[in-house]
Amino acid sequence: MPRTRAAGAHGGFTRAVGPDPTRAADGGEQTGLAEPAGDETRTTEHGSTQWDPAAAPDTGELLDRIEIGHRIDDFDLLTGLGSGAFARVFLARQRSLQRLVAVKISADHGTEPQTLAQLDHDYIVRVFDQRLMTGIRTESGRRLRLLYMQFLPGGTLLGALRWVRATPAAERSGQLLLDAVDAAMEEKGEIRPTDSSVRAELAELSWPETVAWLGSRVAEALEYADGHGVLHRDVKPANILLTAEAVPKLADFNISFSRNLDDASPVAYFGGSLSYMSPEQLEACHPGDSRSAADLDTRADIFSLGVVLWELLTGAKPFDDSTAGPGDHGDRTTLEAMLDRRRGGVEAAALERVPPDCPAALRRVLLSCLAPDRDKRWSSGGVLAKQLEMCLDQRARDLVDPPPDSWRRRLRGWRIVIITLAIGIPNTLASLYNIGHNEALIVSRLTEDAQRTFTLVTTTVNGLFFPLGLVLITYLGRRVITVPHGLKRGRVFDPETLRAARADVLLLGERASSVVFTLWVLAGITFPISLRLATGEIPARGMLHFLISLVVCGAIAVAYPYFIVTFFLVRCIYPMFLRHGDISADDAVWLHRLGRRCTSYLAVAASVPLLAVAGVTFLPATDIPHVIVAVRVLCVGGIAAFVVVYWMFRELEADLSALERVVDPGRSIRAAQDRDAETET
Known part of the structure; x- marks a missing residue:
């Protein structure tokens, strides 16, 4: 299984979106494995096998020994959704409630569950609960943690981005996003919804309008999180999941920071994907810069969202960060080169890739997101969401950004x-x-x-x-x-x-x-x-x-x-x-x-x-x-x-x-x- 990041394939790192809050079951001390009845390796009534870490082949780290078909606690693992350096995500059937969920299995590290417990929003992945497996520990001595959440069958924006790059600019539209979602659902054996007003609306949008439609919803999620004292700090296509109706939901708060948690620190678990980072976040990563993670605010997330939306719009990132590989945490030379590019603003080559049918309003909104000086960016996700919604209204956007010869x-x-x-x-x-x-x-x-x-x-x-x-x-x-x-x-x-x-x-x-x-x-x-x-x-x-x-x-x-x-x-x-x-x-x-x-x-x-x-x-x-x-x-x-x-x-x-x-x-x-x-x- 490829080592992308766990959240990349499904949203293993998520936030709450529905009425059910994230909470630690039984005070966070529930054991991870169901009590064995007889043979611990027996096949369950669902055809899954009770997982026994002691009996599993010692072929690597504990997480690598978890396989499809195993049953862990209340969950039958059906298929893999993604894996990364810190966690693995599976599509699972929750036996007690007979529902499909996404289960993220990782070491008990970080404050993601506590962060998610504060968030309940339509455009944030809904987390149901967590289970702490006190009887099983990783090589580092940490307990295993099961975080189970809403399963979204539509894939991620990363998958949709592959469709964008494979499609000529003149042929892109809202239907392209629906096709990407349908392909992801077909891979998981899901059925496309019928009589969906949301899908009908999307099918009529141009590609720039589709980008604005997606962006406004993610911006609302960032506004909600910021209002609850949470910074995401790793907004990227792999962390934006899609429902069957192509509605985006923000996920992966593993490196987020919450001001409302007493024991949380801005520098704890600090990281992110370099090519989507704002200048100030790159400065915080730079060993020779005085800026720290505590200096970041929601405008750093807005910059990252701007990079994501620009990449969706044009098929390429606004900055040529080819020197930063997917697993590169950034040495001094790499960080300095990336900082120089961002401080210089979006280059002419990137501007030339903007589609001809892109409204002037959307171009202006995205360039404001990508401003090197954060004081010149949108002040909040709510303001950005309104600007992107305006891009969907032809009359309004023509009033705000009339043609040059108007x-x-x-x-x-x-x-x-x-x-x-x-x-x-x-x-x-x-x-x-x-x-x-x-x-x-x-x-x-x-x-x-x-x-x-x-x-x-x-x-x-x-x-x-x-x-x-x-x-x-x-x-x-x-x-x-x-x-x-x-x-x-x-x-x-x-x-x-x-x-x-x-x-x-x-x-x-x-x-x-x-x-x-x-x-x-x-x-x-x-x-x-x-x-x-x-x-x-x-x-x-x-x-x-x-x-x-x-x-x-x-x-x-x-x-x-x-x-x-x-x-x-x-x-x-x-x-x-x-x-x-x-x-x-x-x-x-x-x-x-x-x-x-x-x-x-x-x-x-x-x-x-x-x-x-x-x-x-x-x-x-x-x-x-x-x-x-x-x-x-x-x-x-x-x-x-x-x-x-x-x-x-x-x-x-x-x-x-x-x-x-x-x-x-x-x-x-x-x-x-x-x-x-x-x-x-």
């Missing part, structure tokens, strides 16, 4: 100009309509002194309100201006600043509209009152005309700037922040509320031509000819503008939905389930 990317640098024009042009048009309407129905009928007073009041009010509005909107949108500019230049902001900037981006459209509407209301009150006090010539009918024009102009000044500003910010600016992680569930709430507000503003935009027509009905028949042309132009323009606004509304709906799926997938799933329930009822 108008969305080009317009980001023009945000001040665009926002200014988006607010200024509709307000200018509304002002022109208001001036024309009031000139025809009110001002032209005033005395010359009253007209001069009106001109003075108009100039004064506009001279005050326009600069005031500009100052207020600039203040409210200050972070919309400064933070994206800083991010583009590589500046690092604290999470609270980024959070405030994201909120400002999503709220600026409404804030700007509120400022503008408030100023229109103040102007609508100021004009007639000032004229009334100055001349006493404004009749009640004139006050009504002012009010009508105010309502129409207010609708124009509110609805159109809101949609233009919000459309631009949601499509071009807000996605910039998703590239930097640390997105909270609050963002999903903001996005959801923004979508609801858009519906209200759409109604306002639709009302513009209706308000104009309704306003005419309040005019005397003799006054209608004076404004009919302006009203017609307003109605036609309002209808055309509404068509554009409605298109923006529909695009915003889709964009907001995609962004909400990224920032809080759970909320989106619950919303979809609620909609399905409402449909059924």
Whole structure:
């Protein structure tokens, strides 16, 4: 049997994923062999033979003398799943419960069972229990330990990687992963599941999307482990197992470190596979470096996962570590060469192997995982999982990482100009309509002194309100201006600043509209009152005309700037922040509320031509000819503008939905389930 590592072939080193916690049976002192009844070498009712280490041929170490067909404790060993320097893993039948399990047999060394006892997650291999065989000891005097766990028939990512390398890049897809899983199951005599929604989903994915799908789940497992004080420290394809539905589950915590175990040390059992190690982990292995294993954190595991995903994506590792053999623990020269390659970043040759259909978002996410400086990597597995989930959503990933020639990317640098024009042009048009309407129905009928007073009041009010509005909107949108500019230049902001900037981006459209509407209301009150006090010539009918024009102009000044500003910010600016992680569930709430507000503003935009027509009905028949042309132009323009606004509304709906799926997938799933329930009822 080949000497890969025990966990490599099945996941002999695992973590808990289900409701059953890992625990030591009978306080960890249960004997390993069942009490013999008569002949100890008899064949059991399952056709297995009770294993007697004393009677076994002395052909090597104790572990090597365990063979398929033996029965150890409660387990009939059916076939080998893998072996390594420290353990052997077998597919076994647990006699008492009549179920198939994977049994890892090793010396009682390390804290893997205690580590696994803390972990219960969907993407971590579930460990059922352990048995300590006090009556049998290895050559070093240690007891044998049986760790039995969930049996996963789909093989490992290492097996899938062999399929990847044997398949041309253009022919890889999610179906390739399923084919690899099916081949592994066939070797074990397992039957492929039918009517699986997960397999159906995978079959439709491209290969880069499949890599992101796998990676997001392993990243969730790392996030969960880190939340329980556990670092894996040996993430590699052989330690990621696959279910019959190709769902990945992280395994092999034999060299992990748990902060929650009193007697655990970061340097105890420290190791790992060199070619998947982060720079800081290699430094901890280097005899001449001051860094120690205690300095490592979850970002080292994120780097290792990045190497795994890059290898799956391209068929080759991102760094040429051919000098590090599979069993090489690394001498000084090897470690220094590997460190130099990682400190230099991913080379051009590795970048050229990225498939043409790889989304820019996935490439960016993986390069962040592989950053030499761990401060520039994703801060946690949870952040990485969200980034990889975003890569599965075509609309969301195109928003976050638009093509290089996209108008969305080009317009980001023009945000001040665009926002200014988006607010200024509709307000200018509304002002022109208001001036024309009031000139025809009110001002032209005033005395010359009253007209001069009106001109003075108009100039004064506009001279005050326009600069005031500009100052207020600039203040409210200050972070919309400064933070994206800083991010583009590589500046690092604290999470609270980024959070405030994201909120400002999503709220600026409404804030700007509120400022503008408030100023229109103040102007609508100021004009007639000032004229009334100055001349006493404004009749009640004139006050009504002012009010009508105010309502129409207010609708124009509110609805159109809101949609233009919000459309631009949601499509071009807000996605910039998703590239930097640390997105909270609050963002999903903001996005959801923004979508609801858009519906209200759409109604306002639709009302513009209706308000104009309704306003005419309040005019005397003799006054209608004076404004009919302006009203017609307003109605036609309002209808055309509404068509554009409605298109923006529909695009915003889709964009907001995609962004909400990224920032809080759970909320989106619950919303979809609620909609399905409402449909059924």
